[in-house]
Amino acid sequence: MTTPFKIRVEQVSKIFGPDPKTAMAAVNAGMGKAALLAQSNHVLGLHNINLNIRAGETFVIMGLSGSGKSTLIRHFNRLIEPTAGRILVDDTDVLSLNAADLRSFRRKKISMVFQRFALLPHKTVLENVIYGLVIDGMPKAQARAKGAEQVALVDLAGFENHYPGQLSGGMQQRVGLARALATDAEILLMDEAFSALDPLIRHDMQLQLREIQARLHKTIVFITHDLDEALLLGDHIAILKDGVLRQVGTGPEILVSPADDYVARFVRDVNRARIVTCGALAVPGQAGGDIELSADQTIESAYAALAQTDAPLTVRQANGDLAGVLTRQQVFDALARA
Amino acid sequence: MAQGFPEIFDVRALGRAIDTGFNQIVADYGATLEAIFLPILKLLLAMEKILQWLPWWVVILVLAALAYAASRRWGIALAVAVMTFAIGLIGVWDAAMATIALMVVATLLAVIVGLPIGVAMSRSKRMQSITLPVLDVMQTMPIFVYLIPFVMLFGPGKIPALLATIVFAIPPVIRLTNLGIRGVDPEIVEATRAFGASPAQILLSVQIPLALPTILAGINQTTMMALSMVVIASMIGAGGLGYQVLQGIQRLQISSGLMAGLGIVLLAIIFDRIAQSYGKRMQKSLKLDH
Numbered sequence: 001m002t003t004p005f006k007i008r009v010e011q012v013s014k015i016f017g018p019d020p021k022t023a024m025a026a027v028n029a030g031m032g033k034a035a036l037l038a039q040s041n042h043v044l045g046l047h048n049i050n051l052n053i054r055a056g057e058t059f060v061i062m063g064l065s066g067s068g069k070s071t072l073i074r075h076f077n078r079l080i081e082p083t084a085g086r087i088l089v090d091d092t093d094v095l096s097l098n099a100a101d102l103r104s105f106r107r108k109k110i111s112m113v114f115q116r117f118a119l120l121p122h123k124t125v126l127e128n129v130i131y132g133l134v135i136d137g138m139p140k141a142q143a144r145a146k147g148a149e150q151v152a153l154v155d156l157a158g159f160e161n162h163y164p165g166q167l168s169g170g171m172q173q174r175v176g177l178a179r180a181l182a183t184d185a186e187i188l189l190m191d192e193a194f195s196a197l198d199p200l201i202r203h204d205m206q207l208q209l210r211e212i213q214a215r216l217h218k219t220i221v222f223i224t225h226d227l228d229e230a231l232l233l234g235d236h237i238a239i240l241k242d243g244v245l246r247q248v249g250t251g252p253e254i255l256v257s258p259a260d261d262y263v264a265r266f267v268r269d270v271n272r273a274r275i276v277t278c279g280a281l282a283v284p285g286q287a288g289g290d291i292e293l294s295a296d297q298t299i300e301s302a303y304a305a306l307a308q309t310d311a312p313l314t315v316r317q318a319n320g321d322l323a324g325v326l327t328r329q330q331v332f333d334a335l336a337r338a
Numbered sequence: 339m340a341q342g343f344p345e346i347f348d349v350r351a352l353g354r355a356i357d358t359g360f361n362q363i364v365a366d367y368g369a370t371l372e373a374i375f376l377p378i379l380k381l382l383l384a385m386e387k388i389l390q391w392l393p394w395w396v397v398i399l400v401l402a403a404l405a406y407a408a409s410r411r412w413g414i415a416l417a418v419a420v421m422t423f424a425i426g427l428i429g430v431w432d433a434a435m436a437t438i439a440l441m442v443v444a445t446l447l448a449v450i451v452g453l454p455i456g457v458a459m460s461r462s463k464r465m466q467s468i469t470l471p472v473l474d475v476m477q478t479m480p481i482f483v484y485l486i487p488f489v490m491l492f493g494p495g496k497i498p499a500l501l502a503t504i505v506f507a508i509p510p511v512i513r514l515t516n517l518g519i520r521g522v523d524p525e526i527v528e529a530t531r532a533f534g535a536s537p538a539q540i541l542l543s544v545q546i547p548l549a550l551p552t553i554l555a556g557i558n559q560t561t562m563m564a565l566s567m568v569v570i571a572s573m574i575g576a577g578g579l580g581y582q583v584l585q586g587i588q589r590l591q592i593s594s595g596l597m598a599g600l601g602i603v604l605l606a607i608i609f610d611r612i613a614q615s616y617g618k619r620m621q622k623s624l625k626l627d628h
Contacts, residue, residue, distance in 0.1 A: 077532055106534035118529035121624055122547050132533040135543070183533070 006055040006187065006219045007076065012085030013049070014071055014243075017042030020083045033242055045071045046243045049085070053236075055186075058213060058220040060234030062227065068243040069223045073191050076221060077110045078102060089187065107136040111180040115192040117172045119164040125175050126151060126160040132183040150178040153212065170201035174208075181212070190222045194229065206232055227267065231255075231275050239263055252280040256334065273300040273335060278315045281334050282324030287312040295323040299331055306331060364490050375497050382443045382496055389435035397435070398422045401608060409615030418611060421604045430579060430601040437568050437578035437605060440496070444503040444564040449557055452508045456515025456553075457541065466516065473509040481506055481570050489574050499576030507563040514556025518549030551621040558613035565606050579605075 015023045015036075023042035033044040046068045053059045063069045074080040075087055078094055087094045089109065097105055111132065119128050127134075130147035134140065151160055154174040164172050173193060180188055194202045206229060213220060224230050230237050231251040238248040239262075247259035255272045258264040279295025291305050292314045305313060312325040389397065401422050406415035425434045459466045484505050488498035522545050530540050546553070572580025579598045586595025 079528060079532060103534040103536060106532060108534075112529070112532040114525060114529055116525055118523075118525045120526060120530075120544060131530070131543075135530075135533065135535045135539050179533075189532075 004054055005052040006090065007051070007053040007221070008086075008088040009049055009051040009053075009075070010086040010088070011048050011050060012072075012075060012082045012087065013047050014045040014068075014075070014080065015042050015083045016045055024083050044243055046075075046082070049243075049245055051238060051245070051248065053219060053221065055219050056217040057235040058222055058233050060222045060224060060230040060237045061240055062224055062230045062234075062237055063240035064225055066242075067240045069225075069240050070191055071243075072240065073189050073221060073223050076187070076189055077106055077112060107132060107183060109185055110187040110189065111183050111185040112189040112191065113173070113176045113180045113193040115195055117164070117169075117176045117196075119172060119175055119179075121164055124161050124163055125156060125167070128164065128175055129178045129182050131179060136183070147178075147182055150182045151175075153181065154178045154208070168201075169197050170205060173197060173205060177205075177209070177212075181216070186219055188218045188220045190220060192223050192225070195224065195226070202229075209233065227270060231270065239266065252276045256280055271300075273303075274298055276334060278302050278326050279317070279323050281330050282315040282326050283330065285312065285325040286322070287314045287325045289313065292316055293326060294318065299335070302326075302331075360487065360490065368491055371491055372497070375492070375501075378443070378447070378500065379497050382439060382500060385443060386436050386439040389439055390432055394426050394431060401612075405608075405612050405615070408612045409619060411615070414611055414615055418608050421608050425601050425604050428597045428600055430582065430597055433577070433579045433582050433598065434601050434605060437565070437580065437602070440500060440503065440568060440571070440576055440578060441561065441564045441605075441609075444500055444507060444567075445557065445561045447500075448504050448508040448511055448560050448564070451504070452511035452556075452560070453515055453553070456512045456556075457519065457546075459512065459516040460519035460545075469512070469516075473512060476505060477509050481567065485570070485574050494575040496576060499571035499574050502574070503564050503567040503571050503576075506567050507560045510559035510563065511553070511556040514559070515549065515553050518552030518556075519545045521552065522548045548624065551617050551624065554613065554617040554620065558610065558617065561609050561613060562606060565602065565609070568602065 013024060013027070014020075015027065017023055017040065019040075020042065023036060023040055023044075026040070027036060027044060027047065031039075033047075036042050036044050049072060051059075061069050061072060071080055075082055076089075076094070078087075078097075082095070089105075094102075094105070120131065123131070126144060126147050129150050130138075130143040133143040133146060138146075148157075148160065151157055154177055156171060156174055156178065159167065159171070164175060167175065173196075176193070180190075194205045197205060209220075210233065220233075222230075222233055224233075234251060236248060237251055237254055239246045239254070241262055247254055247263050252275060254263060255267050255270060255276055258267055276299050277296050278293045278299060281299070282295065289309065289311055291308065293302050293305060293316070295315050295317045302313075306326075306328050310328065312327045315323040315326050317323050392400075398419050402415045402419040405418040406412065409415070425431060455469065459469050481502070484502040485498070488502050492498040492501075519541075526544060526548070527540060530544050535543065568576060568578055569580035569583050572578060572584050579601045582598035583595050583602075586592065586598065
């Protein structure tokens with residue numbers, strides 16, 4: 001039986017230390033992270049993580065430093081082995097792969113973009129982009145032709161023979177992105193891919209990624225500590241703290257109904273009018289009047305319509321179905337929560 | 339009366355046991371070992387012959403060209419040419435060619451043996467913790483001690499001289515290969531793993547190229563140590579410049595010792611310039627990228 005999910009993470013835990021199995025038993029028996037560190041010098045990196053990631057979506061894992069997000073993303077391609085749990089990609093258990101199968105999985109199915117680029121400094125831009133193809137045995141000429149396309153896709157045409165050190169940070173990361181796209185992998189792991197870039201470049205890269213994603217429909221797992229980035233890119237967002245998942249949902253869901261205090265504090269400063277959609281706030285009901293709102297437009301874009309009348313407004317789905325009604329009062333209530 | 343150190347066990351018996359044991363090895367395997375190392379002896383002799391047969395100006399041109407290829411600077415090529423010319427000028431040309439042959443073959447073999455050991459050390463903590471103390475002993479043991487077993491095995495001649503030189507000169511290339519590979523940015527290595535590179539691919543496409551400046555520094559040190567060994571190795575028949583120094587001692591003739599010594603110094607400077615300028619250029623081209 002197939003599931004709609006591309007990647008499933010089931011009860012994954014990771015403990016760092018000399019004897020993780022014993023420590024795992026202690027954690028299962030109820031020992032907390034601090035006690036584990038104090039008593040046996042083991043670090044609880046991740047605890048009982050469950051995630052379902054759909055094909056073609058951008059799934060953002062967000063957390064502050066030390067939350068375990070970089071550890072978690074390295075489990076998807078087994079750069080780090082979990083202490084317990086399963087990771088399934090297309091119903092294949094990644095942990096069951098032997099060394100050769102794992103290499104082939106990494107070459108063909110899943111690729112990665114790194115926070116500090118991790119380009120090969122002694123190879124040119126083009127050689128970096130085709131690295132994954134060459135180690136998979138593709139003939140050089142064919143790989144170079146394919147690499148040139150990817151270089152053009154990230155707007156670096158003309159820089160093929162430059163070395164990474166001759167490029168700015170933003171350009172280097174575009175090389176990193178092209179390298180990851182070149183292998184045609186269905187899954188793209190991005191480990192704080194834009195965090196090392198300055199804000200304007202970062203925003204450009206975010207938009208470029210969205211544009212590329214709209215064309216290629218990869219399954220992207222994106223790690224970030226930046227909430228705005230998470231809300232801009234993520235179809236779903238998972239919030240991680242101290243190795244434990246606090247909440248998984250769409251951006252508006254997390255903003256409108258944070259699961260706990262931590263998440264609530266996290267999202268407090270976000271301009272929710274730009275993120276929350278009319279559909280997310282609409283309540284069941286029916287309204288008269290000619291002015292109608294669409295369910296997926298943001299609250300901010302509905303200000304003008306809301307300003308015209310005290311009466312409830314009809315909210316419709318993209319397909320024309322009724323989603324409910326929305327009043328000024330509801331909007332104020334939602335925005336006032338912070 | 340001063341008290342002597344108590345004799346806890348019979349050291350003389352231990353010494354005798356070592357000696358008889360080694361004598362047995364010499365008797366049993368001496369001929370076999372000699373046969374094994376015969377091709378290396380032939381290589382060394384051929385190298386020596388070729389260098390001495392070549393017209394002097396060809397050797398100068400070759401070394402200058404090598405220096406230019408390594409440094410891409412005419413100044414260094416010219417300096418190397420002048421220094422090589424000076425070696426001929428002070429009348430030690432043939433001996434110097436013999437010394438170059440010994441040094442080049444010793445360095446070559448040291449690299450062939452040392453590089454894989456260094457790579458193995460960089461991949462395993464245990465291998466490293468076993469090898470490091472051995473290298474320490476090899477470097478602190480007086481050089482003369484190496485001569486004894488090799489002379490016993492092969493008799494005086496070029497092979498024991500070559501082997502003793504290799505043992506003495508190999509530690510830097512091993513150490514710096516290990517150090518260089520361990521020093522490669524772990525994020526870059528992780529990235530290549532993430533793209534499915536096999537351990538051999540990671541080694542050849544990333545670790546060795548990025549460690550190359552460090553490895554070259556090790557090869558340079560190995561070359562210098564091989565050169566410093568030639569005087570001592572000449573005591574067991576290495577020939578070359580070292581032999582002329584030895585003759586100077588035996589005949590109490592300062593001029594012959596001085597000229598040969600000067601020749602060694604010139605060779606050292608020539609090869610050091612070539613190796614260092616290559617290393618520097620390489621480092622620069624990698625630096626550019628960080």
